[in-house]
Amino acid sequence: MAPARAEPAASLRMTAGAAGRWSDLSRRAVSALVLGPIALGAIWFGAEWFMVFVAAGTAVLAWEWVHLCGARLRAFPGLAVPLALLAAGLASVAGAWILALGLLGAGAAVAWAIARQPALLPGERRPAAWLAAGVVYIGLAGVGLIWLRDAGDAGRANVLFVVLVVWASDIGAYVAGRMIGGPRLAPAVSPNKTWSGGAGGLVAAIAAGIGVAAVLTPGVAPASVMLVAAAIGLTAQCGDLLESFIKRRFAVKDTSRLIPGHGGLLDRADGLIAAVPVAAALSLALGQGTVLWG
Secondary structure, three states: OHHHHHHHHHHHHHHHHHHHHOOOHHHHHHHHHHHHHHHHHHHHOOHHHHHHHHHHHHHHHHHHHHHHOOOOOOOOOOOHHHHHHHHHHHHHHOOOHHHHHHHHHHHHHHHHHHHOOOOOOOOOOOOHHHHHHHHHHHHHHHHHHHHHHOOHHHHHHHHHHHHHHHHHHHHHHHHHHHHHOOOEEEOOOEEEEEHHHHHHHHHHHHHHHHHHHHHHOOOOOHHHHHHHHHHHHHHHHHHHHHHHHHHHHOOOOOOOOOEOOOEOHHHHHHHHHHHHHHHHHHHHHHOOOOOOOO
16 A cells, blocks of 8 residues: 555655645746847847937846845946946947947956945955946946947848847757756756756757848858857856856846846846847857848
8 A cells, every 4th residue: 555655645746746836837937028029129229219219228237236245226236237338338329339338348347446445345355346247247238239239230130130049048048958958057057057958058049040130131152141040049048057156146036126037137147148149249250230140
């Protein structure tokens, strides 16, 4: 009789474990259905709308980063982060790209110098370098997005390509990791990420890139599309791992509770933050106004 009693218990444990793997799926889906159309609409309907969207997102990212570092937005040194990002953003909108990058560097230096003052950011471990790094980390993504979009129809295509490839990478990694599981990808940084998830994310990124390119530029050679999509997908996964490392450094699970099922905007946009500078550099190499996979 003992084995007969043990079998249902084991079955229940397996069912509970399977359910646990997908426990956040519904919240993730709802968040995606709300935020996805807003992001895609801002990309599609023109550079002006997109700049407003980027500005709002950058403000939220700055708020989360400053609080993550133990500072406050309403006073220095925390205030230095959004001020630097605002200045760089205004320079980008004006098309002064070199100035924008210079302002990010100067803003990071100012934030670092102020944060080193014990009276302004007390504690045994004042994260001055981390606070300054946030200016560059967030700022390069913001400036890069404006650079990519500021190229007419090609700009719209490039931003759509990057965003959809990063989303596909995230979804593919989530689904494959939970369905297949297996060896951990980087257990010291993020115990939940697996090699199967990484492979699933890469396959999904390439598939999404081929699909987007086929719609926007029919007849394009698939080899170049696959190469660019793979590079963006891999960079996005590295950004995800970097964000996990940063959260482990500050001993937090999420950067905020802004987005149900995801945590903060930094948690949701980590892959995009990493991928955008790479895409912007590729756009610069190819010439602004050219599609990334062309």
